[in-house]
Amino acid sequence: MATTQASNDEALFDSAIESLEAQIANVGTYLTVDSRARAAYAREIRRMSDRLRADALAGRLSWADAAREAQVARNAIMEVIRARGTPVGRAIAEYMKKDGIPLNHLVASKTAKAHGSSAVFSRLTGTQQNAIYASIVISAGTSNARVTHAMATLSHVSRGVVFIAVALSVYEIATARNKVAAAKKELAVNGAGIAGGVAGGMLAGLACGPAAPVCVTVGAFVGGALAAFGTSYAW
Amino acid sequence: MNLTPSDHYALRTITPTTSEQVPSSELMISGKPTGKVLNGAVLEAALAWGDLLLLFMTDEVPYEEGLRIVLLDRNLNTLDSALIVAMYSTGVFSDLDLSEADTVRFRFFGGLVYTLTLLPKASFALPFFSDPSAVWRPFKRTRRFRIDANPLPETGTPPPP
Numbered sequence: 001m002a003t004t005q006a007s008n009d010e011a012l013f014d015s016a017i018e019s020l021e022a023q024i025a026n027v028g029t030y031l032t033v034d035s036r037a038r039a040a041y042a043r044e045i046r047r048m049s050d051r052l053r054a055d056a057l058a059g060r061l062s063w064a065d066a067a068r069e070a071q072v073a074r075n076a077i078m079e080v081i082r083a084r085g086t087p088v089g090r091a092i093a094e095y096m097k098k099d100g101i102p103l104n105h106l107v108a109s110k111t112a113k114a115h116g117s118s119a120v121f122s123r124l125t126g127t128q129q130n131a132i133y134a135s136i137v138i139s140a141g142t143s144n145a146r147v148t149h150a151m152a153t154l155s156h157v158s159r160g161v162v163f164i165a166v167a168l169s170v171y172e173i174a175t176a177r178n179k180v181a182a183a184k185k186e187l188a189v190n191g192a193g194i195a196g197g198v199a200g201g202m203l204a205g206l207a208c209g210p211a212a213p214v215c216v217t218v219g220a221f222v223g224g225a226l227a228a229f230g231t232s233y234a235w
Numbered sequence: 236m237n238l239t240p241s242d243h244y245a246l247r248t249i250t251p252t253t254s255e256q257v258p259s260s261e262l263m264i265s266g267k268p269t270g271k272v273l274n275g276a277v278l279e280a281a282l283a284w285g286d287l288l289l290l291f292m293t294d295e296v297p298y299e300e301g302l303r304i305v306l307l308d309r310n311l312n313t314l315d316s317a318l319i320v321a322m323y324s325t326g327v328f329s330d331l332d333l334s335e336a337d338t339v340r341f342r343f344f345g346g347l348v349y350t351l352t353l354l355p356k357a358s359f360a361l362p363f364f365s366d367p368s369a370v371w372r373p374f375k376r377t378r379r380f381r382i383d384a385n386p387l388p389e390t391g392t393p394p395p396p
Contacts, residue, residue, distance in 0.1 A: 143254045144299040
């Protein structure tokens with residue numbers, strides 16, 4: 001009786017440790033997905049801005065139309081990239097009320113910067129107005145360097161975290177008596193941890209609203225831990 | 236002590252904004268260079284608080300704007316700084332309110348009102364945990380100003396009867 005109880009406790013302890021190990025893979029996956037989404041974002045907005053600028057310079061599009069199109073395209077790319085990110089990354093962005101800046105506001109602020117705070121866009125010459133629109137097209141292709149640097153750092157961190165997760169799994173397999181069974185278990189527990197993390201984040205987003213980054217992060221952690229624990233214990 | 240806006244200050248671009256490079260500018264006082272180089276491209280507001288100077292600057296990335304806040308002493312040494320920025324989000328610096336002593340209220344990200352409170356001396360604060368979301372500071376245990384963010388009060392008019 002006492003032996004059975006001790007064996008159950010040991011199985012629970014092992015499952016808890018394995019679920020924590022799976023959290024490392026979960027965190028690594030989150031960081032990797034969000035940093036890749038960021039790189040895609042910077043690339044796509046630059047491509048869009050360059051294309052519109054080339055069209056306007058070649059006379060295929062007026063500068064005003066290029067600025068309008070840049071405004072729409074930039075917001076569309078942002079929505080697509082957010083959808084490609086993790087629930088946690090999406091929640092952080094949405095908490096800040098992601099509404100794009102209105103084109104009229106951009107025109108007014110660029111006009112004030114270029115010609116003084118009392119300048120009125122409608123009173124500028126055609127050439128001056130085109131220069132304002134051109135600066136908006138260029139701005140639409142610019143991402144915040146500080147954020148990009150931070151995400152590049154996270155990308156390196158994510159590789160380190162994934163490496164640790166893989167190293168832990170390799171150790172578990174190498175020290176197991178039945179290596180094939182241990183490999184299958186590691187795959188199942190880590191896979192469940194990652195899938196549970198994504199599902200937990202999404203469920204928390206539904207429960208608390210998408211603009212609740214703390215709730216979504218906790219949901220992702222709890223979802224990943226429960227899924228990994230359950231899989232490990234059931235194994 | 237109330238803060239007072241000053242129009243003697245301006246920024247001169249040193250490195251312009253790009254996707255790869257954080258912009259930097261030299262602080263100018265009454266049109267004269269000071270040699271003080273700060274990150275940021277556009278000076279949104281310069282406020283005097285006694286002999287200290289509080290600057291609000293943006294990076295000129297209108298689709299993913301960040302707001303830099305820097306507190307300088309009379310010798311232009313940086314006493315404290317903060318950056319408000321969030322991925323895939325943009326903000327507009329507006330609604331500056333200086334009506335309360337030692338306090339600056341402003342808006343940046345939609346739906347939030349930021350309150351910056353200047354502290355008479357450096358006070359302890361836990362790094363990472365003492366600031367609202369999207370407020371980033373250099374790793375330090377003390378600070379000279381506190382930032383709080385609160386949701387804007389609902390102002391929707393009731394439906395007609």
